[in-house]
Structure formats: structure tokens, C-alpha cells
Amino acid sequence: xxxxxxxxxxxxxxxxxxxxxxxxxxxxxxxxxxxxxxxxxxxxxxxxxxxxxxxxxxxxxxxxxxxxxxxxxxxxxxxxxxxxxxxxxxxxxxxxxxxxxxxxxxxxxxxxxxxxxxxxxxxxxxxxxxxxxxxxxxxxxxxx
Amino acid sequence: xxxxxxxxxxxxxxxxxxxxxxxxxxxxxxxxxxxxxxxxxxxxxxxxxxxxxxxxxxxxxxxxxxxxxxxxxxxxxxxxxxxxxxxxxxxxxxxxxxxxxxxxxxxxxxxxxxxxxxxxxxxxxxxxxxxxxxxxxxxxxxxxxxxxxxxxxxxxxxxxxxxxxxxxxxxxxxxxxxxxxxxxxxxxxxxxxxxxxxxxxxxxxxxxxxxxxxxxxxxxxxxxxxxxxxxxxxxxxxxxxxxxxxxxxxxxxxxxxxxxxxxxxxxxxxxxxxxxxxxxxxxxxxxxxxxxxxxxxxxxxxxxxxxxxxxxxxxxxxxxxxxxxxxxxxxxxxxxxxxxxxxxxxxxxxxxxxxxxxxxxxxxxxxxxxxxxxxxxxxxxxxxxxxxxxxxxxxxxxxxxxxxxxxxxxxxxxxxxxxxxxxxxxxxxxxxx
Numbered sequence: 049x050x051x052x053x054x055x056x057x058x059x060x061x062x063x064x065x066x067x068x069x070x071x072x073x074x075x076x077x078x079x080x081x082x083x084x085x086x087x088x089x090x091x092x093x094x095x096x097x098x099x100x101x102x103x104x105x106x107x108x109x110x111x112x113x114x115x116x117x118x119x120x121x122x123x124x125x126x127x128x129x130x131x132x133x134x135x136x137x138x139x140x141x142x143x144x145x146x147x148x149x150x151x152x153x154x155x156x157x158x159x160x161x162x163x164x165x166x167x168x169x170x171x172x173x174x175x176x177x178x179x180x181x182x183x184x185x186x187x188x189x190x191x192x
Numbered sequence: 193x194x195x196x197x198x199x200x201x202x203x204x205x206x207x208x209x210x211x212x213x214x215x216x217x218x219x220x221x222x223x224x225x226x227x228x229x230x231x232x233x234x235x236x237x238x239x240x241x242x243x244x245x246x247x248x249x250x251x252x253x254x255x256x257x258x259x260x261x262x263x264x265x266x267x268x269x270x271x272x273x274x275x276x277x278x279x280x281x282x283x284x285x286x287x288x289x290x291x292x293x294x295x296x297x298x299x300x301x302x303x304x305x306x307x308x309x310x311x312x313x314x315x316x317x318x319x320x321x322x323x324x325x326x327x328x329x330x331x332x333x334x335x336x337x338x339x340x341x342x343x344x345x346x347x348x349x350x351x352x353x354x355x356x357x358x359x360x361x362x363x364x365x366x367x368x369x370x371x372x373x374x375x376x377x378x379x380x381x382x383x384x385x386x387x388x389x390x391x392x393x394x395x396x397x398x399x400x401x402x403x404x405x406x407x408x409x410x411x412x413x414x415x416x417x418x419x420x421x422x423x424x425x426x427x428x429x430x431x432x433x434x435x436x437x438x439x440x441x442x443x444x445x446x447x448x449x450x451x452x453x454x455x456x457x458x459x460x461x462x463x464x465x466x467x468x469x470x471x472x473x474x475x476x477x478x479x480x481x482x483x484x485x486x487x488x489x490x491x492x493x494x495x496x497x498x499x500x501x502x503x504x505x506x507x508x509x510x511x512x513x514x515x516x517x518x519x520x521x522x523x524x525x526x527x528x529x530x531x532x533x534x535x536x537x538x539x540x541x542x543x544x545x546x547x548x549x550x551x552x553x554x555x556x557x558x559x560x561x562x563x564x565x566x567x568x569x570x571x572x573x574x575x576x577x578x579x580x581x582x583x584x585x586x587x588x589x590x591x592x593x594x595x596x597x598x599x600x601x602x603x604x605x606x607x608x609x610x611x612x613x614x615x616x617x618x619x620x621x622x623x624x625x
Binding site: 057058059060061087088089091092094096110113114115116117119148149164 | 567568569570571572573574575576579580601602603604605606607
């Protein structure tokens with residue numbers, strides 16, 4: 049099973065129209081955004097996104113002059129009940145895995161939390177979650 | 193008031209003195225500095241070919257690069273034990289430029305600086321607050337000893353710490369302020385903000401300002417806000433430091449102390465000497481320097497010369513306040529910066545391209561530098577924290593290597609405009625005219 053999701057990180061300047069230029073490039077190229085998170089500082093922002101065709105997205109974005117980076121992340125299915133996110137975080141924490149960042153999105157009654165961890169602990173994280181019977185989303189879930 | 197009789201020598205006497213001193217300098221560099229000996233041989237000349245000051249045009253030019261290539265002591269004309277002081281530039285692209293002084297050179301420096309203080313009306317009754325930076329930079333010590341030579345009381349305050357400086361200026365009753373013009377204005381602004389009554393609380397009567405190109409507007413503003421006489425001073429460490437020229441009460445043009453430093457104006461492209469009154473690159477030959485004599489040094493500063501008599505009685509030629517630079521050097525709060533130096537610093541940092549743009553502007557009265565830096569297409573970072581750290585790193589490296597404080601703006605790849613010919617690396621919005 050492949051759990052490695054290729055997340056794109058894109059550098060953006062904080063100026064009007066930047067985000068729409070980014071979304072425009074994707075829609076023009078028929079790329080669907082599955083999840084997106086925008087982090088910002090005073091003069092620049094960082095988009096983290098999961099799309100249905102990351103390779104193509106990277107190529108077309110770079111062609112338009114965007115600075116793009118791939119980061120391997122995984123998605124964890126979380127039920128909409130108290131304590132389920134806590135369970136996943138605890139499993140990772142117990143295994144001594146540092147969560148770099150996490151963000152979520154929802155599909156019907158379940159949510160998917162995207163996790164980024166240190167590269168060399170990726171497999172350990174998957175194993176730790178599976179040991180707790182936590183469902184991890186397969187990469188193909190997002191892709192065409 | 194005039195400090196020394198050489199300042200009023202009749203022209204023909206001055207020419208005689210210059211001839212004699214040039215011959216002496218040429219003989220010394222030919223004997224003691226292999227660099228010059230080689231240059232003379234390439235041009236097929238010997239010291240015997242120099243019989244009058246007009247023969248100076250036969251001599252080779254010296255460029256900043258020659259100083260770097262001969263780092264550290266290659267251009268010195270005396271043995272190291274005769275050198276009593278060394279000053280140096282920051283120099284990051286390669287080697288810094290190093291200059292040395294014998295005891296006699298320091299006497300010459302004190303002499304010309306005493307002339308400047310006297311020209312500004314400073315006497316032994318004055319207290320001079322010196323806010324030029326001390327250290328390897330020649331500004332601090334140059335002004336310091338000049339004031340001491342005329343017998344004034346010196347407060348060696350150096351740069352920074354504005355509030356404290358204001359307190360000392362008030363409490364020690366400074367009558368003279370020496371600093372960069374932008375710092376003088378910055379101090380005035382700070383004084384007003386701190387509730388000082390500038391005219392009542394301070395006893396300043398004049399200021400000696402230099403080390404950066406200054407518009408007429410800025411000079412007038414400094415003079416007005418402090419209610420003082422503005423004396424402009426010009427110099428560069430390659431020649432001696434501050435004290436190459438300064439303006440008297442009668443004129444805003446600067447008398448070049450040409451019994452020590454012989455000025456010429458050349459066309460920077462053809463290298464032809466231009467007639468009086470024409471604008472071009474200032475070239476200076478030291479006539480009395482011992483440790484570090486320099487022949488036809490290309491300063492890179494653009495100005496013109498005027499020999500019409502001055503009402504003050506000094507016969508020394510006057511130069512216009514520097515109007516610009518031949519090269520792309522920027523002067524930021526008194527510190528010299530070449531875009532190539534910035535580029536060198538950037539080239540050692542990962543995650544950014546070498547497409548950058550330097551934007552110089554004013555923030556209040558001080559210079560402000562912003563550098564736009566493109567992140568690479570293959571961004572190495574995926575968190576705000578690491579991008580902020582990258583910004584800090586660039587800032588830190590620039591400060592550490594070039595002594596400049598710049599705001600860094602990270603921009604997307606390919607956002608800095610590419611031009612067909614030479615890249616536009618510098619945008620100077622400071623508007624000096």
C-alpha cells in the first residue's frame with residue numbers, strides 16, 4: 049500500500065492577486081485541489097496543497113515562475129467524534145515522532161488529517177498509527 | 193581665519209612647491225614600490241621625465257583594484273617599522289584596501305584637518321563632539337586629531353546611541369558637531385522627539401559634515417534645524433582620510449589642499465584630462481605621503497575644479513561637492529557598498545538565486561536599504577519559520593560582511609525584471625539633486 053502523498057509547498061509574495069494567479073494556473077490545467085492550507089507572514093505566504101496530479105501541477109506552476117517543493121505527507125482518517133484526533137496524535141507522540149505540521153479537511157462525516165513528520169520517521173509513523181488501528185488514507189485516494 | 197601660510201601661497205609658488213614634491217614622490221615610488229616601477233617601465237618613463245607638475249599626465253593611473261591586488265603592504269613605500277598606523281576598508285569581494293601612515297603622514301593629516309577646523313571657525317575655545325565612527329574607518333580618528341591639533345576639546349563619541357550623544361552634547365556644551373550629515377539630521381529629529389529645545393539646550397555653532405554624497409537640500413536642512421554653519425569635508429582613505437578638501441565661509445565649493453594632494457579631472461572613458469570647469473572623474477596624486485604615496489588615484493567621484501580666486505584669500509583650487517560616482521558604488525549611511533559585494537554575499541547562501549535588486553531610499557533622514565532576493569524555483573524550504581530564518585541569515589551575512597543593515601524581501605522566482613543588457617541591480621530613490 050502506498051501512503052505517501054506528494055504535497056506541494058508554494059512560495060507566494062503577499063500581494064494582491066497572487067493567490068488567484070496560483071489557482072488560475074491549476075484550473076487552466078485541469079488540476080483539482082483536494083486540500084489547501086495557506087500560512088502567511090508579513091511579507092510572504094506559503095501554500096501547502098494536495099492536488100490530484102502533483103507532477104503536472106509542479107511542472108505547470110514552475111513554468112509560470114512559482115517556487116514549488118514536494119514534501120511527503122500522509123493522511124489519517126478521523127471520525128467526527130471527540131478523542132479521535134487525540135488518538136492519532138498520541139500514537140505518534142508515543143512513538144517519539146515529531147509532528148512538523150498538520151491540517152485537516154472533511155469528507156462527509158469523516159475528516160482527513162494531513163501530517164508532516166521528519167522524513168526518516170515516515171514509515172515509523174505509519175506503523176505506529178496502524179498499530180492503534182487508525183486508518184491511513186491511501187495515496188490513490190487523491191489521485192486521478 | 194586661515195591655519196597655515198601654504199593655503200594662501202601665490203599660484204606660481206604653489207606650482208613650484210607641487211613640482212618639487214611630485215618629483216620627490218615619483219623618485220620614492222620608483223625606488224621603493226615595485227608596482228610603480230613596473231608601471232613606469234611599461235610606459236617607458238623614468239623619474240627624470242618628470243620635470244614639472246604638468247608632466248603628471250605622463251604618469252600611470254592607480255585604481256582601487258591595484259590596492260587590492262597588492263594587499264596588504266605591496267604599495268607601501270617605507271619599511272614596516274616606519275609605519276605607525278594602519279587603516280583599512282571592509283573589502284569583502286576580495287581583499288580589503290589597506291593604507292598606512294608614518295609619523296610624518298599623521299602630522300600631515302593633522303595639519304590638513306586643522307585647516308578644515310580653522311576653515312569652519314573652530315578654535316581652542318571650542319568643544320567638538322565627534323560622532324564619526326572610530327576604528328578602521330578613517331573618519332573618527334581623522335576628525336579627532338584635527339580638532340585636537342587646533343586645541344579644541346574633543347568628545348570622542350563615535351556613532352550610535354543617539355540619546356546618550358544628545359545628553360553629552362548638551363552637558364559638555366559642544367560647540368562643534370562632526371558627523372555624517374544624515375546622522376546630524378537624525379540627531380536633530382531625535383532631540384526634538386525627546387523634548388529638547390534645540391536652539392536653547394545646545395550651544396552648537398558649526399558642524400563639519402561629510403563621508404556621504406549630500407544634496408544641497410539636506411545641507412540646508414542640517415544648517416537650519418541646528419542653527420549652525422555647515423562645513424562640508426571631503427576625503428578618502430586612499431588619499432589620507434577626511435581632509436582632502438573642505439569649504440570655507442565664502443563658498444560652498446571645497447578648497448583642495450593641493451600642496452599635499454594634486455587634483456585632476458579626467459574623462460572616465462577616454463582618460464583624457466579635462467579643462468577647468470568641466471565635469472568628470474576626480475583623480476588625485478599625493479604629493480607628500482610617505483608610507484602610502486599614491487599616483488593619479490582614480491577616486492570614482494564626479495566633480496569639477498575651479499581656480500577663480502576665492503574671497504577667503506585661499507589660493508587652493510576648489511572642487512564642487514561630489515555629484516555622483518563613475519562606478520556603481522552606493523554610499524549608505526557613510527559606508528561604501530558595491531552591488532558586486534552584495535552579490536558575493538548572496539552567492540554563499542543556499543535557496544536563493546543571484547537575481548536581486550538593491551533599493552536605496554530614505555527613512556527619515558537616514559539611508560534605508562532594501563534588497564529583493566528571489567527564492568529558487570526548487571524551493572528548499574517548506575515552512576514559514578525556515579523562510580524567516582533564511583531572511584535573517586541573509587540580513588546577518590550582509591551586516592557581518594559589509595556592515596550594512598538591509599531589509600530583505602523574499603520574492604518569487606523570475607519576479608525581478610530581467611533587462612536585455614546590463615541588469616538593473618540598484619534603484620536609488622534618494623534623489624540627491
